[in-house]
Amino acid sequence: MIGSDLLQNCAGVLLCDVTEANRNAKMRELDAQLVGLFITRAAISDVSSDGFDDFMETHPEALMRLANEHPVPVGDRIGKARSRYRLT
Template identity: 75%
Template sequence: MAIYDKRAEVIQTNKMGWLTIWNAALEAVNKPVLDLSDRNTSQVWRIELRLGSKQLRNRFEMRNWQDLRDMIGDAFTDALTRLRYCIPTTDRSRARWPTHELWQQFDSVIGMDLLQNCAGVLPSDVIQANRAAKMRELDAQLVGLFITRAAISDVTGPSFDDFMEGHVEALLRLVPEHPTPITDRIAKARAKYRLT
C-alpha cells in the first residue's frame, strides 16, 4: 500500500489533463477548483492498494476477467480488514493509533463504489457448497440408476439392499475394462468440477 501527495506530480504532468478532470469533478459537486499555487487547498492524494496472486488466485480464485468483475470488491474489502493508515501518537501500541481520515474515506469509497463487484462470500465457501450439492445430486442419480437396474433384474423391494451390495462388486469388475486408467478418469472429473 502506498499513499502519495500528488501535487508536485500534477504540476509536472498537467499536460495529461488530470487537473482538468479533477476540477470538473469538483465543479460538478459545487466545490472550489484546485489552485496549485496554494498547497493547502490543492492537495490531491492517491491511495494504491495492490493485490497479488495470493489474494487474487489463491484466496479468491480469480482466474478470468469475469471473476475479477464479480469479486474485486470482496478482495479489496478483505485487504482493508488487515491494514490501515494511522495517525501516529506517542502510544507504543500501534493498534491503538487512530485511523487517518483519508483512510476512513478510502474505506468508505471501496465499500460503496465496489459494492456491485462483491459476491459476499469466499469462493472456497461456494466451491464447498457446490461440491456438497453435486455429491447429493450424484447420489440421487445413483439411487435412481440402482432402482432402474433392480427393476430390470426383477429385484423386489425387500431384497434391494442385498442387490446394491452385490452389484457394487460387479461394477468394480467393470472398472479395469475401460481403456482409460481410473486415476486419469478421476483427475479429469476433478478438473471438470474444480474440486481442488
C-alpha cells in the same frame, strides 16, 4: 471496472465456501442420480423391494470389475472428472 465495482458489493462470502457448497450440491445431485439408476437396474433385474438391500451390497462388485476392465485407467478418468468440475 466491473470487477472492482462488484467487489464493493461482496457480502463477505468466501470463494472457498462457494466452492464447498457447489461441491456438496453436486455430490447430492450425483447421489440422487445413482439411487435412481440402482433402482432402475434392480427393477430390470427383477429384484424385489425386499431384495434391494442385498442387491445394493453385492452389485458394486460388478461395477468395480467394469471400472477396472475399462481401457482408460481409473486414475486418469478421475483426474479428467476432477479437472472438469474444478473441485481442487
